[in-house]
Amino acid sequence: MPWGVVYYRTVDGRVPADEFLDRCPDKVEATILAVLDAVRRAPPPAFSGGGKWEAMHGSMGGYYEIRVTGPGRRQYRLFCRLENGTPEELAQRGFAGPQIVVINGMDKPSGQVFSDADYQRHVRRLGEDYLSTLPRRIA
Amino acid sequence: MLDTGHHDRRLQRRLRESPEFRAEFERQQREIAAVDAVINTLDELRTERNLTKAQLAREIGKNEASIRRLLTAPVNPELRTVVALADALDADIRIVPRKRTAARRKTRVA
Numbered sequence: 018m019p020w021g022v023v024y025y026r027t028v029d030g031r032v033p034a035d036e037f038l039d040r041c042p043d044k045v046e047a048t049i050l051a052v053l054d055a056v057r058r059a060p061p062p063a064f065s066g067g068g069k070w071e072a073m074h075g076s077m078g079g080y081y082e083i084r085v086t087g088p089g090r091r092q093y094r095l096f097c098r099l100e101n102g103t104p105e106e107l108a109q110r111g112f113a114g115p116q117i118v119v120i121n122g123m124d125k126p127s128g129q130v131f132s133d134a135d136y137q138r139h140v141r142r143l144g145e146d147y148l149s150t151l152p153r154r155i156a
Numbered sequence: 157m158l159d160t161g162h163h164d165r166r167l168q169r170r171l172r173e174s175p176e177f178r179a180e181f182e183r184q185q186r187e188i189a190a191v192d193a194v195i196n197t198l199d200e201l202r203t204e205r206n207l208t209k210a211q212l213a214r215e216i217g218k219n220e221a222s223i224r225r226l227l228t229a230p231v232n233p234e235l236r237t238v239v240a241l242a243d244a245l246d247a248d249i250r251i252v253p254r255k256r257t258a259a260r261r262k263t264r265v266a
Contacts, residue, residue: 022163035166044180050167051184055192064195067188068233111158119163156162 020057021116023100024156025147032156033143034095037122045087049095049122052083057117061099077136080120080144090127096120096140098147111152118153120144194238194249199227201245216240 024034038046052066059065061072066083073080073096083095100107100116107114120143123131147153171178202212213223218237226233226241242249 021160023158023160024162032162038166043174043177046170047177047180048184050170051181051188053163054167054185055188059192062228064199064227065188065192067184067191069188108157112160113157116160152158155158155160 018114020060021112021114022053022057022119023112023116023153024119025121025143026154026156027143027146028154033121033139034119035156037095037124041093041122041124042087045085045093048085049083049093052085053095053097053117053119060115060117076133077140080140081117086127087124091124092127092129093122093124094131095122096144098144100153109151111155118147118155120147191233195227195233198238198241198245198247201247202227205245207245212241212244215244 024032026032038049041049048069052069056066056070061081069084071082071084073082077096079098081097081099083097085093085095087093096119098118098120100110100112100118102110102115121139123135123139125131171181202209207215209224209227210220213220216223216237218240222237223241226237239249
């Protein structure tokens with residue numbers, strides 16, 4: 018059974034991933050959504066996503082990123098978590114099956130790196146908020 | 157249960173409203189499926205031949221971690237590595253031209 022894809026929603030009703038995807042050039046958005054589509058059909062640990070889906074490590078352990086190069090070699094990243102567990106655990110979170118949870122995205126010029134403060138502010142803080150609610154708060 | 161249809165609705169809306177978006181989405185789907193098929197086939201051949209990832213890495217003179225990473229954690233695979241792995245597994249990489257429909261030929265020419 019393919020996994021679902023859900024987007025994290027903030028307490029004030031914003032959907033950071035929607036806002037990020039709306040800012041992306043059409044081709045970048047199309048690529049990101051095609052990767053999500055591939056991964057939901059063949060979720061980890063299968064190889065899936067054409068090399069554009071990667072598990073993150075260190076302080077970003079538990080997150081996955083979709084990596085896409087856009088016009089002018091600008092780098093676009095979408096950050097996700099996975100929701101899996103027993104049927105009872107998933108039901109408690111509000112889900113009938115496992116999900117890819119899209120948290121937020123960031124972009125940067127080629128050659129620059131995101132700082133840990135960037136990850137903390139734009140990804141981990143939101144991811145922690147997502148995990149703190151039962152059932153989960155999604156768009 | 158929560159309504160989990162937001163992403164599907166977004167995707168369907170984008171596919172409907174933008175032909176450029178649809179064309180790129182479908183192109184990316186084909187590219188991703190091709191890359192995934194190559195890597196997954198190599199890993200299936202490795203399993204059939206009872207080779208560990210470490211043995212396969214030694215076979216082509218690569219370090220074990222890079223092959224483990226290639227076959228299990230998605231990374232952008234180098235073509236040379238893919239060809240070397242196929243060779244070590246007694247397999248070939250081939251590009252097979254698609255049978256193109258008249259409509260598709262027209263689109264390419266236009």
